[in-house]
Amino acid sequence: MRQSQLFTRTKKEPPRDEVSINARLLIQAGFIKKEMAGVFSFLPLGLRVLKKIENIIRKEMNLLGGQEILMPALHSKEPWLKTGRWETMTDLYKLKDSADREFALGGTHEEIVVPLVAEFLSSYKDLPFAVYQIQDKFRSELRAKSGLLRGREFFMKDMYSFHRSVADCESFYEKVALAYKRIFDQVGIGRMTFMTFASGGLFSKYSHEFQTITPYGEDTIYLGEAKGLAVNREVNTPDVLKDIGLDEEKLVEKKAIEVGNIFQLKVRFTEAFDVKIKDETGKLEPVYMGCYGLGLPRIMGTVVEVLSDEHGMAWPKNIAPYAVHLIALQKEVLPEAESFYEELNKSGIEVLFDDRGEKSPGEKLVESDLFGLPIRLVISERNKGKIEIKIRTEKESRLLEKNEAINFIKNYVE
Amino acid sequence: MRQSQLFTRTKKEPPRDEVSINARLLIQAGFIKKEMAGVFSFLPLGLRVLKKIENIIRKEMNLLGGQEILMPALHSKEPWLKTGRWETMTDLYKLKDSADREFALGGTHEEIVVPLVAEFLSSYKDLPFAVYQIQDKFRSELRAKSGLLRGREFFMKDMYSFHRSVADCESFYEKVALAYKRIFDQVGIGRMTFMTFASGGLFSKYSHEFQTITPYGEDTIYLGEAKGLAVNREVNTPDVLKDIGLDEEKLVEKKAIEVGNIFQLKVRFTEAFDVKIKDETGKLEPVYMGCYGLGLPRIMGTVVEVLSDEHGMAWPKNIAPYAVHLIALQKEVLPEAESFYEELNKSGIEVLFDDRGEKSPGEKLVESDLFGLPIRLVISERNKGKIEIKIRTEKESRLLEKNEAINFIKNYVE
Numbered sequence: 001m002r003q004s005q006l007f008t009r010t011k012k013e014p015p016r017d018e019v020s021i022n023a024r025l026l027i028q029a030g031f032i033k034k035e036m037a038g039v040f041s042f043l044p045l046g047l048r049v050l051k052k053i054e055n056i057i058r059k060e061m062n063l064l065g066g067q068e069i070l071m072p073a074l075h076s077k078e079p080w081l082k083t084g085r086w087e088t089m090t091d092l093y094k095l096k097d098s099a100d101r102e103f104a105l106g107g108t109h110e111e112i113v114v115p116l117v118a119e120f121l122s123s124y125k126d127l128p129f130a131v132y133q134i135q136d137k138f139r140s141e142l143r144a145k146s147g148l149l150r151g152r153e154f155f156m157k158d159m160y161s162f163h164r165s166v167a168d169c170e171s172f173y174e175k176v177a178l179a180y181k182r183i184f185d186q187v188g189i190g191r192m193t194f195m196t197f198a199s200g201g202l203f204s205k206y207s208h209e210f211q212t213i214t215p216y217g218e219d220t221i222y223l224g225e226a227k228g229l230a231v232n233r234e235v236n237t238p239d240v241l242k243d244i245g246l247d248e249e250k251l252v253e254k255k256a257i258e259v260g261n262i263f264q265l266k267v268r269f270t271e272a273f274d275v276k277i278k279d280e281t282g283k284l285e286p287v288y289m290g291c292y293g294l295g296l297p298r299i300m301g302t303v304v305e306v307l308s309d310e311h312g313m314a315w316p317k318n319i320a321p322y323a324v325h326l327i328a329l330q331k332e333v334l335p336e337a338e339s340f341y342e343e344l345n346k347s348g349i350e351v352l353f354d355d356r357g358e359k360s361p362g363e364k365l366v367e368s369d370l371f372g373l374p375i376r377l378v379i380s381e382r383n384k385g386k387i388e389i390k391i392r393t394e395k396e397s398r399l400l401e402k403n404e405a406i407n408f409i410k411n412y413v414e
Numbered sequence: 415m416r417q418s419q420l421f422t423r424t425k426k427e428p429p430r431d432e433v434s435i436n437a438r439l440l441i442q443a444g445f446i447k448k449e450m451a452g453v454f455s456f457l458p459l460g461l462r463v464l465k466k467i468e469n470i471i472r473k474e475m476n477l478l479g480g481q482e483i484l485m486p487a488l489h490s491k492e493p494w495l496k497t498g499r500w501e502t503m504t505d506l507y508k509l510k511d512s513a514d515r516e517f518a519l520g521g522t523h524e525e526i527v528v529p530l531v532a533e534f535l536s537s538y539k540d541l542p543f544a545v546y547q548i549q550d551k552f553r554s555e556l557r558a559k560s561g562l563l564r565g566r567e568f569f570m571k572d573m574y575s576f577h578r579s580v581a582d583c584e585s586f587y588e589k590v591a592l593a594y595k596r597i598f599d600q601v602g603i604g605r606m607t608f609m610t611f612a613s614g615g616l617f618s619k620y621s622h623e624f625q626t627i628t629p630y631g632e633d634t635i636y637l638g639e640a641k642g643l644a645v646n647r648e649v650n651t652p653d654v655l656k657d658i659g660l661d662e663e664k665l666v667e668k669k670a671i672e673v674g675n676i677f678q679l680k681v682r683f684t685e686a687f688d689v690k691i692k693d694e695t696g697k698l699e700p701v702y703m704g705c706y707g708l709g710l711p712r713i714m715g716t717v718v719e720v721l722s723d724e725h726g727m728a729w730p731k732n733i734a735p736y737a738v739h740l741i742a743l744q745k746e747v748l749p750e751a752e753s754f755y756e757e758l759n760k761s762g763i764e765v766l767f768d769d770r771g772e773k774s775p776g777e778k779l780v781e782s783d784l785f786g787l788p789i790r791l792v793i794s795e796r797n798k799g800k801i802e803i804k805i806r807t808e809k810e811s812r813l814l815e816k817n818e819a820i821n822f823i824k825n826y827v828e
Contacts, residue, residue, distance in 0.1 A: 007481055007543045009534045033530055035486055041530055042484040050484070067421055070456040070464070072449055073487070073550060074567045095509035095519075097554045105509075105519075116447055116455055120423045129421045136487060136550055140511045153488045 001044075001322065002341075003354045008043045010367050021216060022301035023147025025313050029370050031321075038144025038152035040297070045352075045371070048321035050155065053296050054134055056186045056318060057157045060179040064172075066132040066159050071112045073136055077102040079111035083272045091139040105138035110269045110291065113160045118275045124164050127277065127287070128172060132159035134296070146218065148301030149257060159292040162270075164277070169264055169288045176292045180210055180260050187299055188316025189306055193259060196221050196230040197244055203266040206235065206244075211256035214306045219258055222251040230254075257302045265289040313372030314392045322352040323413045325373040329361045329380040337379045340387070340402060347406050349413070375409055415458075415736065416755075417768045422457045424781050435630060436715035437561025439727050443784050445735075452558025452566035454711065459766075459785070462735035464569065467710050468548055470600045470732060471571045474593040478586075480546040480573050485526045487550055491516040493525035497686045505553040519552035524683045524705065527574045532689045538578050541691065541701070542586060546573035548710070560632065562715030563671060573706040576684075578691070583678055583702045590706045594624055594674050597708070602717055602730025607673060610635050610644040611658055617680040620649065620658075625670035628720045633672055636665040644668075671716045679703040727786030728806045736766040737827045739787040743775045743794040751793045754801070754816060761820050763827070789823055 008030030015034070018024045026032045031046030042050055058068065077094075080086035086094075086104070093105040106112065113131065120126065137156045144150045159176070163169040177195060184193040189212050196209040211221045211230060221230040224246040231240060231251075241248050267286045270276075276284040300319075307314045317323060324344065328337035334355065341353045352373060354364050361380075368376050369392070378388040378397075387405040390397035391412070400408060422444030429448070432438045440446045445460030456464055472482065491508075494500035500508075500518070507519040520526065527545065534540065551570045558564045573590070577583040591609060598607040603626050610623040625635045625644060635644040638660040645654060645665075655662050681700045684690075690698035714733075721728045731737060738758060742751035748769060755767045766787060768778050775794075782790050783806070792802040792811075801819040804811035805826070814822060 005479070005481075005543070007531060007534055007540070007545060030534070033533065035526065036490045039486045039488050041486060041526070044481045044483060047482055047484050065419070067419075067458045068461055069458060070461050072453045072455060072567045074453050074552060076450045090512075093509055093511065095507055097507065097556070098504075099556055112449065112455070117421060119447065120421055120444070126421070129419070131421060138488060142511070142513055153486045 001352050003352060004356050006044060008045065010370060018147065019145065020147040020149065020301075020305070021308055022149065022304040025304055025308055025370065026147065026301075029313065029367075032148070034147075036152075038141050038150060040148065040151070045321040046300075049300050049315065049319050050296055052319040053187055053299055054155070054157075057183055057294060057296070058134065060183050061132045061157065061159060064130060064159075064175055064179055066130045068133065069116075069131050070133050070135060071106070071109050071116070073106050073138060075104045075106050075112060077104065079115060079273075080104050083111055083269060085111065091141060093138050093140050106135075107137050107139040108291075108293075109133070109135075109158055110160070110265070114269045114273045114275060114289070117160075117162060118273060121162070121275065121277060121287070123278045124280065124285070128161060128163045128168055130159055130161035130172065132157060132292075137295075146301070148297040149218070149305075151295070151297055154298065155296040157294040157296065161290045161292070163288040163290070164285070166264075166266070166288055169266075169290050173262060173264060173290050176262055176290070177208065180262070180292075180294070183294070184210065184212075184259065186316075186318050188303055188319065189259070189299075192306055194221070194223060194228060194230045194256075196232050196256075197235050197240065198232045198261070199234045200264065201268075203268050204264040206240075207261060207263040209258045210260040212259050212302050212306060213254045213256045214302070215255055216305055217255035217257040219256050221254055221256045223254050224251055226250065230256075257298070257305065259299050259302050260292075260294045262292045263290065265291055308372070311366075312370030315372050315374060317374045317413050320372075320374050322350040322373050324349055324351045324375045324377055324409060325354065325368050325371060326351050326377045327354040327364050327368060327379065329364065329378055331357045332381055333379045336385070340377075340379060343402070343406065344409075347410065349406070349409055375412060377405065415766050417766060418770050420458060422459065424784060432561065433559065434561040434563065434715075434719070435722060436563065436718040439718055439722055439784065440561065440715075443727065443781075446562070450566075452555050452564060454562065454565070459735040460714075463714055463729065463733050464710055466733040466735075467601055467713055468569070468571075471597055471708060471710070472548065474597050475546045475571065475573060478544060478573075478589055478593055480544045482547065483530075483545050484547050484549060485520070485523050485530070487520050487552060489518040489520050489526060491518065493529060493687075494518050497525055497683060499525065505555060507552050507554050520549075521551050521553040522705075522707075523547070523549075523572055524574070524679070528683045528687045528689060528703070531574075531576060532687060535576070535689065535691060535701070537692045538694065538699070542575060542577045542582055544573055544575035544586065546571060546706075560715070562711040563632070563719075565709070565711055568712065569710040571706075571708040571710065575704040575706070577702040577704070578699070580678075580680070580702055583680075583704050587676060587678060587704050590676055590704070591622065594676070594706075594708070598624065598626075598673065600732050601713055602733065603673070603713075603720055606720055608635070608637060608642060608644045608670075610646050610670075610672075611649050611654065612646045612675070613648045614678065615682075617682050618678040620654075621675060621677040623672045624674040626673050626716050626720060627668045627670045628716070629669050630719055631669035631671040633670050635668050635670045637668050638665055640664065644670075671712070671719065673713055673716050674706075674708045676706045677704065679705055722786070725780075726784030729786050729788060731788045731827050734786075734788050736764040736787050738763055738765045738789045738791055738823060739768065739782050739785060740765050740791045741768040741778050741782060741793065743778065743792055745771045746795055747793045750799070754791075754793060757816070757820065758823075761824065763820070763823055789826060791819065
């Protein structure tokens with residue numbers, strides 16, 4: 001992509017009314033636009049990040065055997081009445097049409113997915129299976145101040161699994177936890193993200209959150225570093241710590257962002273819709289259910305929170321909008337840069353090409369650090385045909401011949 | 415994909431309360447589920463169709479130089495007040511949160527995209543450009559009876575282009591019309607889809623609809639077959655026909671489904687938001703705008719309407735959920751079918767594999783016709799190691815050796 005063609009522009013300053021790092025940097029760089037608190041537009045560079053996160057998640061969900069579906073955001077009132085959450089879910093957006101029919105905007109989809117799968121479910125032979133979607137969610141957050149971390153509207157991957165027994169559900173639940181670890185590794189926050197015991201609600205002993213440690217997190221967790229496990233505030237009790245084998249003395253209090261959560265719902269929702277299956281003898285038995293959420297913009301915002309530095313963002317290669325930022329530092333080297341841009345494209349490397357004539361070298365380099373693509377390539381008069389390569393997270397750059405540069409990049413992005 | 419793993423099931427009968435062909439077949443086959451009138455869940459097979467349509471559209475929009483973005487569905491009231499459409503757009507869903515703030519659910523995005531692009535727009539040098547999104551839309555249709563053809567919630571590709579002059583907008587508009595033709599060709603309805611002159615509203619002479627002819631269409635158009643052009647009812651007047659060179663005598667009245675539309679909005683929305691650019695001398699001048707819509711589920715529903723037969727659906731190869739339906743006709747040939755399934759997968763062919771032991775051969779073949787994948791492969795005891803290949807839209811099948819079959823399929827799907 002040529003930057004001269006990109007309709008977005010970097011702003012000179014981060015927006016004054018934003019306090020969170022992710023909103024400040026992403027808005028300044030033109031990756032997103034804030035439409036209102038908790039509601040964002042994704043602009044070309046930001047959408048590329050979001051889509052890459054989406055594809056990483058989709059691949060892992062497919063590896064778990066999850067079947068992708070897509071449920072609507074507009075829900076009729078009836079299933080929400082059936083589960084009782086029409087009244088109890090305080091962040092549910094409700095609306096009426098001109099015929100005075102009432103609807104909800106889905107902030108979660110148990111009310112939709114359970115009747116949906118029930119249509120196809122009759123015997124124990126139909127179980128287990130899992131369905132998931134990557135879909136737009138709505139939650140009426142009255143305070144939404146944290147950029148992408150807390151949205152009124154946001155894309156979420158929500159998976160729902162269905163089982164014949166608690167044990168089968170638990171075994172799938174553990175596989176999902178491992179898939180989540182792989183996802184956080186791939187998006188670059190695996191090292192600082194910890195599985196965290198949380199309250200299981202009325203039906204299960206525990207649920208689990210995945211918490212990414214950062215001083216700006218809204219949550220507080222208590223981390224047992226040796227075991228790589230944590231508990232959140234609600235379950236930080238001697239009984240729980242004993243139960244899961246964490247030593248109270250060694251727990252460290254940390255601020256963190258919740259980037260995912262998984263629940264065993266047991267029969268909470270299947271019973272609400274009277275979903276049963278026949279066992280081998282024709283007797284009806286209950287269906288057990290798990291649910292597994294990941295907020296895509298929240299992951300994107302978290303990556304910015306934890307991986308940025310004083311110069312700007314620093315995208316991990318798997319989710320960077322482009323692998324390479326190619327910069328023609330002066331007008332004079334534009335033809336040389338043009339032909340190298342073509343060469344990089346031919347090699348299948350994703351390049352953002354700063355081909356703008358009117359920007360100063362200083363502006364270009366500052367903006368490049370802000371964008372934070374993994375590899376910066378500078379073509380400059382003084383480099384005399386060589387390419388200056390700098391990894392965003394390293395201090396030193398190196399000068400390479402063009403063919404060496406291409407090999408270097410290919411090795412790096414692999 | 416193994417059918418034994420698929421959580422959906424085909425119903426014995428089409429749903430009784432549906433009148434449209436697309437709803438009857440898609441619901442019966444488990445491609446979609448109706449959540450309420452005009453609101454559907456896409457199940458695994460149906461979602462694959464929708465995603466393929468999405469990718470065809472995305473590719474064509476990128477070829478036009480469109481930059482993909484993603485705007486939210488939840489809109490604040492203010493921009494809708496500014497354009498006056500808060501009151502005049504009768505199918506706009508409106509809602510309030512618990513703090514009594516009012517919101518709209520986007521049924522179109524002029525109110526969002528114009529202020530968005532205005533942030534980055536200052537001079538004539540910034541023009542022209544086009545942005546697009548593939549995004550969930552909401553429209554309060556009180557009567558939504560036509561399956562996927564008329565949704566209260568539906569995915570739409572909406573592109574918006576911005577220009578310095580009417581002429582530049584017109585030239586881009588014509589390119590979009592050609593891209594739309596290519597899209598309809600690729601999804602299999604090009605032959606029966608015609609560019610149709612429609613009213614341009616207050617600001618333009620004409621807009622254009624793309625109308626697909628079918629006896630079950632909700633719209634009426636008047637087709638000049640020789641020219642491959644049509645007019646809709648509103649503009650079927652002697653003056654318009656003369657203007658566009660259609661002979662009234664030769665027009666044929668047809669029922670049709672509107673599968674896309676394009677508008678020149680001129681300055682209708684840019685002026686509402688006071689968006690101007692500086693010309694070469696620093697003087698402010700207006701910005702001209704075009705908008706280009708395509709409803710993805712509507713395209714999917716239309717394909718079902720026009721390409722199905724008495725046995726079921728018949729997907730064009732570019733948007734079929736899978737290219738091939740491989741059927742193990744009897745339990746006895748399951749091992750043979752399993753190994754051929756592996757071989758097909760290795761050859762990169764997309765296969766739905768009916769590996770279910772409990773279904774009768776008759777049930778399997780009837781269901782296969784209903785699903786309508788382009789190629790059916792039957793492995794049966796009586797074929798003695800050969801593969802019976804049938805193209806969904808042809809009457810005769812043929813018997814081929816396995817390696818010949820793979821070559822045949824590869825040639826067919828290319």
